Amino acid sequence: MEIFDIQIMLKDGSLAPYQVQNERGSDLYKVFEQEKHVATFAASRDGSWNLNENPENINEDLEHRLINQLNGLRY
Known part of the structure; x- marks a missing residue:
């Protein structure tokens, strides 16, 4: 299992850790x-x-911000 710590800049300019x-080899990335x-x-x-899964009902803005960070983790 690979684990990455990322920071997401929120709309208000603050940073949130995720x-x-x-x-390894899986196309699924779980965010915590x-x-x-x-x-x-x-x-x-x-x-x-x-x-794929949205158990905390994240909004579209946060979804896009997370995707931007995930792009850097992809091989």
């Missing part, structure tokens, strides 16, 4: 905020991301 977990699973994204072969 953790991303990914099994303070150990709470907030979302799972699936990486597509065309470079796009799909919100």
Whole structure:
């Protein structure tokens, strides 16, 4: 399991820490905020991301901000 710590700049300019977990070779990236699973994204072969699970009902703005950070984690 690979674990990445990321910071997301929120609309108000503050930074929020998140953790991303990914099994090597898997296209699923699980996002956690303070150990709470907030979302799972699936990486597509065309470079796009799909919100696969949204247990904390993140809004579209946060979804896009997370995707921007996930782009840097992709191999």
